[in-house]
Amino acid sequence: MADTFVVIGGDAAGMSAASKAKREDPDLDVIVFEKGEWVSYGACGMPYYVKGDIDELEDLVAITPDEFREERDIDLRTHSEVVNIDREARTVTVENEEGTYEQKYDDLLVATGARAIRPPIDGMDLDGVFTFHSMDSARAVRDAVAGVADDEREGYGSEVGEYLDGEKPESVAIVGGGYIGLEMAEAFDARGLDVSVFEMLPHVLAPFGESIAEEVEDHLREQGVSLHLDTMVERIAGEGGEDGEDGRVAAIETGDERHPVDSVLVATGVAPNAELAVEAGIETGETGAIATDELGRTSAEEVFAAGDCAEAHNVVTDAPDYVPLALTANRAGRAIGSTVAGDPTEVGGIVGTAVVKVFDLEVARTGVIDSDEAQQAGFDPVSQVITAGSRAHYYPGGTPITIEMVADRETGRLLGAAMVGEEGVAKRIDTIATALHAEMTVEEVQNLDLAYAPPFSPVWDPVLTAAKVLSGKLE
Structure with a gap:
């Protein structure tokens, strides 16, 4: 009899895990329970749907429920809410329109996501x-x-x-x-x-x-x-x-x-949906999200957690962190799918890279920028703010980019950066994120061989300029 992999939650982490596990082990029975009707959708696109840039809400769906069922052979059950996990019996209790039933599992993934915080403000239930x-x-x-x-x-x-x-x-x-x-x-x-x-x-x-x-x-x-x-x-x-x-x-x-x-x-943030796991005796971390190890395993045998309900490991602070973003969820889910299928795969660390569009501005961050947070992680932070052009000074259309870069005084290690500008920010932040994963010093970043052409950058890219000025400050 084939093993059964049960997934609770049908968005990024859950469906990535289900798809990878089934692809790696076609004989595995993969069952996904989703309490709503939507699965595998791009939540990050929702503001642009409200704005009108995206015509239909369905355009945000990457893969439809029928495609998961018919093309990927995944037993996806929508409008089915898991209300209990029995770790000893290795079963979950499911409620749907027809009633309640139990489903056995060999491996279980909790991918219950997060919810919008409803602060204790009078009037939250008013119309509008x-x-x-x-x-x-x-x-x-x-x-x-x-x-x-x-x-x-x-x-x-x-x-x-x-x-x-x-x-x-x-x-x-x-x-x-x-x-x-x-x-x-x-x-x-x-x-x-x-x-x-x-x-x-x-x-x-x-x-x-x-x-x-x-x-x-x-x-x-x-x-x-x-x-x-x-x-x-x-x-x-x-x-x-x-x-x-x-x-x-x-x-x-x-x-x-x-x-x-x-x-x-x-819009006061989100909170992890960790209650189901907590009720089953599964441990959460200091962030309130479900604690996991390098393979995404929880404190309970054969139970994994990923996505916006779970913690991740911050490469810079070397500590658990809670950064509920799409790539973290997709990557962790895919890794867990491989592990369940027999190929143990680490979910990978994070550095907290994020970018947001604010009208005409691109605004991005990665790593540790706050001095208190850096000190709590054992660093002696030094920061530098610079402003440089996005293109060669003589090439038309360039705009200023402001970068704040932070490093550790003793080791020179790059700790993080944030930047803002009208162009070129969204991808430049990836250079910093890569350097953080490699634990590079600001001097090493200063010496990176980055691409140059007048329409795209000055000879000294703003990232290199920030690293050069900060490196000098550390001397």
């Missing part, structure tokens, strides 16, 4: 208040800003509340100045809404560092986005009821100030 993480929420938000009437909207799933009865909003408040919040600011602006961003920290994009954040903030203001920094949202007020706690959203309240608004997007 949204979170943004699932495909259903993307459709709900796009329909809301487009003024789609109630009787024309499709079902959105239980996590999406009521919206605006077909009345198109004129303004939106975004609570949270992270990746999603700023991507959605651009999307809402393109839809003709007045956009305000409320961020409790002193700057947007806090993990990118102050120098980079300030340039992003200036650009947001130039685009007409109203910024409320270092500002705590205390309440989302409605227009109904004596206390304004019913009906449709009417305002954001921050201390003594009231900001009228007719829709709200709460």
Whole structure:
């Protein structure tokens, strides 16, 4: 009898693992349980669907459920939620529309993803208040800003509340100045809404560092986005009821100030869906995500975890980290699929590389930039900020790129970098990420043989210039 590999969760990590395991061992029974209807979709594209750059939500789907079933011979069961893991019996309990049943497994992957954080703010359940993480929420938000009437909207799933009865909003408040919040600011602006961003920290994009954040903030203001920094949202007020706690959203309240608004997007981050694993006695790490080893194994025998519910190993800090991004999930899932099929494969480390488009800017980061974080990891950080042109000074069309680069004073080891500019940033950050994986010093980065041609770079690429100036600071 063939072994059975059960996967809980049908997005990046889960379907990558299922596909790789079945491809490597065609005799393996691979069963995937997904509580919703969507599988293998590009969540990172959802802001551009709301903006209108992507016409149909289905365009974000890489491989359809039928293709997994018919072409890859994977037993994919949608609308099927795993509600319990029995480690001793090696079974999972599944609920679907027809009832409850148990499924045995030999190997199990927990790939339950993450969920949008719902902060403890009064008014979260008002009409016109949204979170943004699932495909259903993307459709709900796009329909809301487009003024789609109630009787024309499709079902959105239980996590999406009521919206605006077909009345198109004129303004939106975004609570949270992270990746999603700023991507959605651009999307809402393109839809003709007045956009305000409320961020409790002193700057947007806090993990990118102050120098980079300030340039992003200036650009947001130039685009007409109203910024409320270092500002705590205390309440989302409605227009109904004596206390304004019913009906449709009417305002954001921050201390003594009231900001009228007719829709709200709460984008305060995500939390790992680790509860199912915890209930089964599987250990989580300090981040709150499921703890895993180099093969993606958890503390429970024959149980793996990957994707946005699991920790990863940070190459720079040499410690567990939680960075819920797409490549991390896909790569870990693929590795676990190989391991389950008989070829033990490490899931690989991360350096926290990320890039975000904010209107006309490319903004990127990788490694450790924050000095406190670097010190906690045992480093003595030294940083340098430089600005250089994206092209040769005489070639038309070039724009400035600002880079903050950080290194360890004692060893000269490169620790991280962040950068912002209108062109060339999104790929330059990959050079830094590669150097971090190789544990290079800034002097070694300075001596890299990078490509040069006037339309693409000065002779001294901005990355090389940043490394050269920082190296001199360490001497």
